[in-house]
Amino acid sequence: MEQQDEGPQAITQIVIVDDDQFQLKLLSHQLSMVGYKNVIAFDDGQTALNHMVGLVLDTTIVILDLNMPNMDGLEFLQKLRDAKFTGALLLVSGEDERVLQSAETLASSYDLLVLGHLNKPVQQEQLQKYLKQLVAQREKLLVGEKQHIYSAERLKVAIESGELVNFYQPKVLLHSGELVGVEALVRWEHPEDGLILPDNFIDLAEENELIDKIAQQVLRNALVDSNIWKKSGINITVAVNISMYNLNTREFISYLENELLTSGISPNELILEVTESKLMKDYSLVLDMLTRLRLRRVNLSIDDFGTGHSSMAQLRDIPFNELKIDKGFVHSAYDNATLHGIFDGSIQLAKNLGIKTVAEGVENEADWSFLDGSGCDLAQGFFIGRPMRVLELSEWKTQWAERYAKIAV
Ligand code: C2E
Ligand code: MG
Ligand code: MG
Numbered sequence: 271m272e273q274q275d276e277g278p279q280a281i282t283q284i285v286i287v288d289d290d291q292f293q294l295k296l297l298s299h300q301l302s303m304v305g306y307k308n309v310i311a312f313d314d315g316q317t318a319l320n321h322m323v324g325l326v327l328d329t330t331i332v333i334l335d336l337n338m339p340n341m342d343g344l345e346f347l348q349k350l351r352d353a354k355f356t357g358a359l360l361l362v363s364g365e366d367e368r369v370l371q372s373a374e375t376l377a378s379s380y381d382l383l384v385l386g387h388l389n390k391p392v393q394q395e396q397l398q399k400y401l402k403q404l405v406a407q408r409e410k411l412l413v414g415e416k417q418h419i420y421s422a423e424r425l426k427v428a429i430e431s432g433e434l435v436n437f438y439q440p441k442v443l444l445h446s447g448e449l450v451g452v453e454a455l456v457r458w459e460h461p462e463d464g465l466i467l468p469d470n471f472i473d474l475a476e477e478n479e480l481i482d483k484i485a486q487q488v489l490r491n492a493l494v495d496s497n498i499w500k501k502s503g504i505n506i507t508v509a510v511n512i513s514m515y516n517l518n519t520r521e522f523i524s525y526l527e528n529e530l531l532t533s534g535i536s537p538n539e540l541i542l543e544v545t546e547s548k549l550m551k552d553y554s555l556v557l558d559m560l561t562r563l564r565l566r567r568v569n570l571s572i573d574d575f576g577t578g579h580s581s582m583a584q585l586r587d588i589p590f591n592e593l594k595i596d597k598g599f600v601h602s603a604y605d606n607a608t609l610h611g612i613f614d615g616s617i618q619l620a621k622n623l624g625i626k627t628v629a630e631g632v633e634n635e636a637d638w639s640f641l642d643g644s645g646c647d648l649a650q651g652f653f654i655g656r657p658m659r660v661l662e663l664s665e666w667k668t669q670w671a672e673r674y675a676k677i678a679v
Contacts, residue, residue: 281331281404286311287318287346288335288362293390297333300394306401315341319349330357331385331404336373337363344373351380358404360397361387368608422478425458425471429483433459436491437657440666441509441628441650444641447674449667451507453543453650454492455657456484476515485516486525493533493540495660502664509541509571517556523563541569541592546584557587564589571628576616585623593620597631597651604640617645635677 284306286297294311301309312318315338322330332350336343343361350359359382363370370387377384385400428434438452458466475481492508499506516522530537542563564570571592572584576599585593595616603609613629620627629641632651641649655666 281306281401282308282329283325284309284331284333285318285322285325286333287313287315287338287343288333289313289338289340290335293335293362293392297392297397300392300397303394304398304401314338315343315346315349319346319353322353322355327353328356331360331401332357333360333362333388335362336365336369344376347373347377347380347382350382355382358383358385360385360400362390362392363387364390367606371608420471420474422474422480425474425478425480428458428460429480429487433461434484434487435459435659436488436495437659438495438508438663439650439657440655440663440670441507441648442654442670442674444629444644444646444649447670447678449504449506449670450648451509451541452663453509453657454488454495454511456488456511457657472513476513481513481515482519482522485510485512485522489526490529493529493535496535496539497533498660499663504664504667507539507541507569508535509543509569511543511545511573514544514546514556517559518552520555520559523559526563526568527566537567538569541571543571543573543594544588544590545573546581560588564591574630576612585619590625592626592628594628594630594650595646597633600629600641601631601633601637601651604636613644621645638677 284301286294286309288294288297288311291313294313298309298311310321312321318332322332332355334343334346338346341349343363347359359377361370361373361377361384363373367389370389374384374387385403388396388400435457436454437457438454440449441451441453442449456468458468458471460466472481472484475484489510492510496506496508530540544560560570569592570588570590571594572588572590573594574596575593576596584590593616595613599609599612599616603613617627626648627646628648628650629644629646630650632638632641632649632653634653637651638649638653655670658666
């Protein structure tokens with residue numbers, strides 16, 4: 271079946287499920303005003319489901335009220351999951367924002383495509399915004415599907431033949447905009463497939479005992495590149511991502527010490543960003559190694575703080591001196607009371623422990639302004655600078671100084 275790429279044509283049918291007759295009429299009317307004529311309304315979940323059997327589901331949008339007397343919205347979501355619904359969803363409720371957010375998270379965990387949620391009474395502009403987003407989201411999903419799956423053997427060849435390269439993303443001081451460090455982010459320069467992001471091969475590397483080799487290469491390259499920056503007068507810290515799995519053996523520490531000696535980079539110019547690993551074997555060995563590294567003045571950063579992989583228990587046990595607040599709590603926090611609350615709490619927590627804070631995922635000027643005066647020390651994100659190659663940093667630094675001068679006024 272042919273699918274148009276824009277506007278109402280990309281959607282063949284909209285199904286509204288809401289027990290409130292007035293809402294049904296209002297929404298149908300709002301949709302027809304913006305050109306969506308093929309709208310069917312149901313005041314009961316089961317009837318809607320019966321109707322949906324046989325529809326072309328991936329071009330169907332369901333606008334779902336969460337509060338319904340017979341089958342409630344959450345049960346409806348389960349049925350959609352069971353039916354492997356491939357269309358898109360918009361959730362509507364008169365309940366508070368947090369209930370809507372939880373329902374949205376739940377639906378996503380069922381692998382349902384959720385465009386967003388709407389508070390009653392539904393605003394026309396909001397509704398239209400989400401419908402437009404659908405087209406963009408579809409494109410993103412298609413890109414995702416194009417990703418290849420790689421074998422461990424192929425990855426091993428890539429590591430040995432030097433196909434992995436470090437990109438670097440700047441970290442700047444919030445109060446002055448000054449560049450104080452970079453984070454090394456590994457990429458695979460695949461000869462046919464182009465630049466491949468780490469999420470596509472880090473798990474594979476961990477599962478096949480290739481992660482140590484990657485950590486070693488990334489670390490060595492980061493130290494070599496630090497010396498390149500030093501020569502051009504850029505004195506900054508460099509952060510390397512380490513999975514706790516890398517600390518399953520004592521080998522890593524001696525490798526690291528050797529590399530520091532060879533490069534002449536001092537330990538306090540290096541930051542290790544630590545994330546938990548599913549495959550971590552011996553927690554006491556990890557604690558031992560991290561404490562040793564800290565004693566030698568290497569900086570330790572708890573990465574993705576606030577997510578399932580990064581917890582209070584780790585903060586209690588490991589002598590971290592930097593905390594990176596996960597982008598999920600930074601981007602859009604200006605606009606979301608829950609994120610705002612968690613963000614402020616994390617800053618306070620870090621302050622109580624006397625450790626530095628970095629906000630990840632600063633994507634736009636609104637995110638940046640939100641951080642101003644928040645008490646956070648450092649910022650990192652696409653708004654400031656995308657991950658780049660070693661030699662691009664100096665040019666970026668000049669451009670950022672000009673941009674910062676404008677946003678700081
Ligand atoms: P991470 O350490 O939390 O790194 C930050 C990730 O967020 C990077 O993705 C970066 O490109 C992305 N990012 C930066 N600014 C923004 C922004 O404003 N908005 C959004 N949405 N994203 C932003 P990347 O490079 O794809 O890396 C993903 C993860 O892969 C990293 O998350 C890290 O956990 C892991 N990783 C990267 N390099 C290595 C490595 O050398 N070793 C290991 N073990 N893991 C690595
Ligand atoms: Mg990191
Ligand atoms: Mg992170």
